Amino acid sequence: MNLYEAGDHAELRILLITGGWEVRRSFNQMGIQPGDRVRVLRRAPFGGPLEIDNQGTHVAVGKQLAEKIRVEVLP
Amino acid sequence: MKVALVGQPNSGKSTLFNAVAGYRSLTSNFAGTTVEYTHGEARVAGEVLELIDLPGLYSLSPTSPVEEVSRDYLLAGDWDVIVNVLDASQLARSLELTLELLDLESPLVVCLNMMDEAARKGMTIDTRALEIALGVPVVEAIAARGRGIIETFRTAQDVASGGGRPHAFVYAPEAEGILEHLAEKIAESTLECGGSTPPMKKAQRERGVELLPQSKAPEESGVEPPHSKVLRTSPCAAGHCSSACCGHAPEVKGRPSPRVSASVAVLPVLAPAISSTDLQAVGAHSPLTHHQSQIAAFPPPRFRALQLVQSEPRQTPKVKGAEDAGLQSPDPGPSFVEWAQAEIVVRTGQPADAAISSARHAACLTLFERVAHVARPRADWREQVDRLAMHPVWGYAVLMGVFLGFFRLIFDVGKLGEDRILNLFDALVAALAQHMNAQGAAFAAAKGAVLGTAGAVAIVLPYLLPFLVGLAILEDIGYLSRVGYLMDAAMHRLGLHGTATLPILVGYGCSVPAVMATRILSTRRDRFIAAFLAVLVPCSARMTVIFALVGFYLGANYALGIYALNILVVAVAGHLLALIWPEISPGMLMEVPAYRVPAPRVVALKTWWRLREFVLMAFPLLVVGSVVLSLVDFYGWQHGINAALSPLTALLGLPRSVGLTLIFGVLRKELSLLMLMQALGTTHVLGVMTAAQILIFTLFVTFYLPCMATLASMMRELGWRLTLAASTALLAIAVVISLAARGLMLLL
Numbered sequence: 001m002n003l004y005e006a007g008d009h010a011e012l013r014i015l016l017i018t019g020g021w022e023v024r025r026s027f028n029q030m031g032i033q034p035g036d037r038v039r040v041l042r043r044a045p046f047g048g049p050l051e052i053d054n055q056g057t058h059v060a061v062g063k064q065l066a067e068k069i070r071v072e073v074l075p
Numbered sequence: 076m077k078v079a080l081v082g083q084p085n086s087g088k089s090t091l092f093n094a095v096a097g098y099r100s101l102t103s104n105f106a107g108t109t110v111e112y113t114h115g116e117a118r119v120a121g122e123v124l125e126l127i128d129l130p131g132l133y134s135l136s137p138t139s140p141v142e143e144v145s146r147d148y149l150l151a152g153d154w155d156v157i158v159n160v161l162d163a164s165q166l167a168r169s170l171e172l173t174l175e176l177l178d179l180e181s182p183l184v185v186c187l188n189m190m191d192e193a194a195r196k197g198m199t200i201d202t203r204a205l206e207i208a209l210g211v212p213v214v215e216a217i218a219a220r221g222r223g224i225i226e227t228f229r230t231a232q233d234v235a236s237g238g239g240r241p242h243a244f245v246y247a248p249e250a251e252g253i254l255e256h257l258a259e260k261i262a263e264s265t266l267e268c269g270g271s272t273p274p275m276k277k278a279q280r281e282r283g284v285e286l287l288p289q290s291k292a293p294e295e296s297g298v299e300p301p302h303s304k305v306l307r308t309s310p311c312a313a314g315h316c317s318s319a320c321c322g323h324a325p326e327v328k329g330r331p332s333p334r335v336s337a338s339v340a341v342l343p344v345l346a347p348a349i350s351s352t353d354l355q356a357v358g359a360h361s362p363l364t365h366h367q368s369q370i371a372a373f374p375p376p377r378f379r380a381l382q383l384v385q386s387e388p389r390q391t392p393k394v395k396g397a398e399d400a401g402l403q404s405p406d407p408g409p410s411f412v413e414w415a416q417a418e419i420v421v422r423t424g425q426p427a428d429a430a431i432s433s434a435r436h437a438a439c440l441t442l443f444e445r446v447a448h449v450a451r452p453r454a455d456w457r458e459q460v461d462r463l464a465m466h467p468v469w470g471y472a473v474l475m476g477v478f479l480g481f482f483r484l485i486f487d488v489g490k491l492g493e494d495r496i497l498n499l500f501d502a503l504v505a506a507l508a509q510h511m512n513a514q515g516a517a518f519a520a521a522k523g524a525v526l527g528t529a530g531a532v533a534i535v536l537p538y539l540l541p542f543l544v545g546l547a548i549l550e551d552i553g554y555l556s557r558v559g560y561l562m563d564a565a566m567h568r569l570g571l572h573g574t575a576t577l578p579i580l581v582g583y584g585c586s587v588p589a590v591m592a593t594r595i596l597s598t599r600r601d602r603f604i605a606a607f608l609a610v611l612v613p614c615s616a617r618m619t620v621i622f623a624l625v626g627f628y629l630g631a632n633y634a635l636g637i638y639a640l641n642i643l644v645v646a647v648a649g650h651l652l653a654l655i656w657p658e659i660s661p662g663m664l665m666e667v668p669a670y671r672v673p674a675p676r677v678v679a680l681k682t683w684w685r686l687r688e689f690v691l692m693a694f695p696l697l698v699v700g701s702v703v704l705s706l707v708d709f710y711g712w713q714h715g716i717n718a719a720l721s722p723l724t725a726l727l728g729l730p731r732s733v734g735l736t737l738i739f740g741v742l743r744k745e746l747s748l749l750m751l752m753q754a755l756g757t758t759h760v761l762g763v764m765t766a767a768q769i770l771i772f773t774l775f776v777t778f779y780l781p782c783m784a785t786l787a788s789m790m791r792e793l794g795w796r797l798t799l800a801a802s803t804a805l806l807a808i809a810v811v812i813s814l815a816a817r818g819l820m821l822l823l
Contacts, residue, residue, distance in 0.1 A: 017429075019661070021387045022138075024429050026664050029133040031168035033436040045467040048564035049573065049663050055167050055440075056196060058669075060560045062572060062662030 001073075004050065004066035008040045011074040019068040027069075030059050037074065077125045078231050079149065082160035083172055084131030085668045087188040090218040091160055092128040093676040095119070095228065112148070113680070119228040127154065135175045136385060136432075139597045149179070152373045156182040156235035158227060163193035163200060163215075164669075167443035174435055177209065178243045178378045182234045185213045186227045191220075192669070197450040205446040210241045219674060243377055247434035249422045250384070257383065257415045258376035383412045384419060385428040457670045464554070470561050477554070482583070485541045486622075492537030493619070500529030519709035520702050527701025531694050538615035539689060540682070542584035547681040550577070551673030556665060563663050569646060570653025572663040575605040579645075581685065582609035585616075586785040587693050588685035590792055603793055604652050607801050608645050610781045610789070611808070613638070617777050625773045628761050633770065637777060644778070644808060693784035700783065704739050727771055727813050730764060741780050767820045771813050779809035 006012050014036045017027055027033070032054055041051040041058065049060045061069075082088035096115030113128040129145040137143040149157070159176050161169040166187075176183055185205075187193075193200060206213040212230045216223025245251055374382075416427040423430040464473050504525050511518040549555050555577060563573030575596055582589035589609035593602040613621060626634035707713055713735045717724075720734030760769060780802055781789070789798040 021426070021428060023661050024426070024432070025136055026138055026661055028136065028171075028428075028432040028436070029138055030664055030666065031171055031436065031439075033433045035433070035437070042461075042465055043467070044465075044470075044560055044564055046564040047567070049560055051465065051560060051667055055443075057165050057168050058667040060556070060563070060573065060663060060665045060667050062563060062664065064662040065664055 001071055002067045003038075003040070003052070003061065003069040003071050004063055006040055006071050006073065008042065010039065012038050012040070012071040013074055014038060014069055014071055016070040017068060018070065019065075023065065023068055026065070031055075031057060032059065032069075038071070076122065076156070076232065076235055077127065077154040078228065078235075079154040079157050080126060080128045080160060081132060081145075081149065081157050081172070081176065082188075083133050083162070083165075083169055085666065086131070086160045086162045086169065087218045088131065088160040089113070089128055089677050089680070090674050091158075091186065091188065091216070091224055091227070092126055093674070093680065094218060094221060094224050096126050096128075112145070117228065119225065120232060122232060124228060124232070132172065134172055135178075135382070136428075139595060141594050150374050152181075156184065156231045158184050158186055158231050160186045160188050160218075162189050163187040164189055164196050164198065166193070166198070166200065166447055167439055170439040170442055171435055173209065174244045174246065174438060177211070177241055178375070178381060179373075180240050180243055180375045180378070181373070182231075183211045183241055184227060184231045184234055185209065185211055186216050186218075186223070187213055188216045188218050188223075190215050190223075191217050195455070199448045199450070201446045201448075205442070208442055208446065209244070219672075243375070244438065246438035247431055250419050250427075250430055250434070253415050253418050253422075254377060254380045254384065257380035257411060260411055261376040261379055380415070381431065384415050385431050386412070387428075388413075388416055388426065460670060461557070464557050465560060470557070474558060474561055477549070481545055481549075485538060485545065486618075488541045489537035489615075493533050496533045496536060497529060500525055500532075503529075516706065516709055519705045523702035523705025524698055526705070527698035530701065531697045538618065539584050540686065542615060543581075543588075543682045543685050544678065546580060546584065547678040547685075548673050550681070551671065551678055553668045553670045555580075556667050559663070559665055560667060568653075569608060569649025570604055570656070570658055571601060571608075571649065574663055574665055575601060578605045578609045579612060582612035582614060583618075584614065585685075585689050585693070586610045586612075586614045586781050587788050588688040589614075590785060590788045591685075591688050593792060599793075600656050600658075603797050603801075604649065604656070606789060606793060607652065607804070608649055610785055610801065611641070611645050611648060611778070611805065613641055613777050616782070620776055621773055624760065624769055628769050629766055637773065640774075640812075641777065644812065648804075648808065688788065689784070692787055693782070696783045696787070700739065707735070723810075726810075727775060728817050729768055729772055729775075733772060737775070737779070740776055741783060741786075767817070770820075771816050774816050775809050775813040777809075778812055779806055781805065 003012070003014075014032065014034050016034055017024055017032075032038070036054055039053045041053050043050045047063050049062045050066050051058055051060050080088050080092055092113065092115070095117035096113075112130060115126050115128075117124050117126055127148075129148060130141045132142050132145045135146050135149070137146050157176055157179070159173050161173065163169075173185055187200065187202065187205075190200075200215075202213050202215055212234060214223055214227045214230050216227055218224055247254075419425075419427040419430050425433065463469050466473075504522055507518065507521055507525065511521065546555075549558075558580075559573035559576045561573075562576045566573050566575055569575075575593075577595065578589045578592040581592050586609060589612075590606045593605045593609070596602045596605055621634050621637050622631075625637060707716070713732075716738055717731050717734035720737060721731055723737070724731050724734050764772070780786070786798060786802065789801065793801075
């Protein structure tokens with residue numbers, strides 16, 4: 001499951017960031033890495049970005065990028 | 076003593092800077108770039124500190140030109156101590172930059188800012204434990220309330236003058252051996268530098284010698300290391316040069332451009348060229364470093380090894396730009412960096428950059444858990460605000476409300492001021508007429524200069540200034556990030572991301588700072604499209620034309636109709652551009668900062684930076700344009716110009732006499748109105764032109780070429796090819812729209 005498909009407000013864990021060097025670098029800049037626990041706070045309509053909470057930092061992630069993050073739902 | 080303030084965006088770095096350096100601060104461009112930084116002086120404990128406030132930086136692996144320049148500045152080493160400002164409420168993430176700064180093994184102070192915000196989030200931070208873990212002093216601060224600021228700078232003084240250098244933080248044990256090996260290789264080539272002929276291409280060697288006359292290693296020649304002046308005057312040593320200047324810069328910086336991928340491969344060959352710069356940098360960096368270790372290079376070899384292994388893996392043997400930079404070695408052979416990257420992949424099962432950054436990330440989290448305790452956060456009203464402001468339906472209603480109110484307010488404020496200012500200057504012209512020969516060319520020129528100044532002032536003070544202040548406030552509150560979030564989907568239709576909303580919004584004020592604001596975008600393509608659309612949007616000068624002509628003679632609804640039509644044209648143009656130049660940038664990834672009360676000083680400075688672009692670039696052009704215009708009128712040259720433009724005016728069905736107006740609209744947009752009245756010889760335009768002609772004229776003026784000042788800034792930011800392409804496209808759009816309007820009106 002990728003981040004964009006994940007339900008709102010669920011506790012998620014990032015498993016893998018697919019995508020190339022540039023994508024990894026962008027996520028690294030925002031402090032988002034595999035292993036992080038994140039939560040989708042809300043999503044903008046019309047295929048807009050998600051707002052996620054990563055340890056208190058709120059980050060807007062565009063659809064294309066969110067689809068590059070593989071996540072699992074934490075119990 | 077030079078203090079560099081480094082921090083992630085929204086860390087309150089500028090608040091700290093402004094609290095001590097305040098309005099005596101200056102903005103300057105980084106050498107050879109248009110990116111600005113602020114610097115100023117502050118007296119702390121009897122010593123004058125030179126403070127440099129670098130643009131916000133998430134990490135030392137930049138993704139935008141602004142970040143790249145900040146990073147380059149840091150790596151040039153032209154400072155004595157770094158003050159790393161952190162948002163304590165975002166400690167875990169903020170520490171990532173701190174760990175990277177520790178890799179520089181240079182005097183460093185950590186300022187834990189926004190401690191109040193952290194407390195609100197239920198965080199308690201053991202500062203002492205953090206200090207021990209990092210090995211550098213940590214000072215708590217609430218810069219917005221003036222707390223901890225002096226302590227921060229005092230500590231910085233102590234660290235710079237007395238203490239030793241911190242040690243790099245080892246966070247990736249699996250990679251450490253490889254890094255060490257690579258660092259050794261880099262250090263070795265540094266030592267070899269002064270001695271035998273380095274094994275590099277002849278062209279490079281010659282260029283290196285030519286450009287670096289001081290390249291003799293200081294410890295070998297027995298002279299004192301060059302003073303820091305060398306660093307400031309030598310473009311190479313300052314680290315700003317591109318490969319066009321000398322071959323070594325990209326290697327030093329590990330720049331993530333395609334050019335680097337090629338240069339990385341030839342690092343062992345070029346390494347000696349790096350070293351000479353580094354040795355200068357060491358001397359310049361600080362006397363302390365020099366005394367401690369004669370050969371300590373800056374940036375340290377381990378740091379450079381880190382940057383190199385994190386650089387983009389080489390994909391193709393030949394990369395565009397490599398040849399002309401002279402970086403392609405005749406036989407690259409097995410590269411050391413490639414070996415290191417491959418080895419890290421083998422050991423960690425991840426690409427080298429991911430291995431390093433995830434290890435650093437993990438180290439930050441561990442560190443965070445050790446020094447911080449998070450209790451239940453206090454209920455935060457700001458969450459409730461976001462529920463509304465970022466709501467999929469109500470969010471857009473709020474957005475509309477905010478911007479309609481915003482523009483309404485500016486228009487009302489502007490109207491109040493404009494007339495008074497214009498009257499004032501009219502009186503000045505009348506006074507001039509009494510003291511000068513009203514028939515002479517000198518009077519014509521003087522009148523042009525006064526009216527030019529009047530036009531500029533009447534735009535800047537009443538419209539642009541409130542616009543920029545309002546925008547800076549919205550930005551500082553944190554609302555513009557929400558706008559970016561809400562508008563991302565719509566901006567995708569224009570081939571852009573939500574991040575590009577800011578330049579386009581600034582475009583409603585003045586195109587010049589709008590073009591400058593495109594720098595925050597990461598790719599050249601995004602910058603071009605954003606600049607093009609920002610220029611297409613009617614600036615405040617064009618707004619005065621729209622409202623004074625169409626608004627006045629045809630009614631406010633027509634004026635608003637032009638704005639609506641403009642939005643439509645922006646949408647279509649963006650869509651077409653996105654088709655012509657398909658998207659390659661990865662998408663929006665933007666921090667959504669917590670709402671904050673804007674700091675008046677930061678708002679004032681931000682406004683000033685943007686206004687400055689107008690004052691410095693547009694103002695002189697406006698005045699000169701106006702003088703030329705007056706002289707053209709005086710010598711009666713307008714007939715020739717009107718004749719030359721008659722095909723266009725005839726095509727649009729406009730009076731022949733407005734031809735000159737169109738030419739000079741390029742010099743000064745808002746002058747189109749004044750000129751029109753001058754050309755027609757009346758202030759009652761409707762008596763000479765039909766309503767349809769007024770509409771067509773205004774449409775044409777709204778869309779056609781941007782003013783000279785905007786063209787000049789586009790040239791700086793985008794280069795002349797793209798500027799030319801954009802201008803041609805704008806002219807075509809204006810003609811098509813005006814013709815369509817004419818056809819439509821003929822039909823009706």
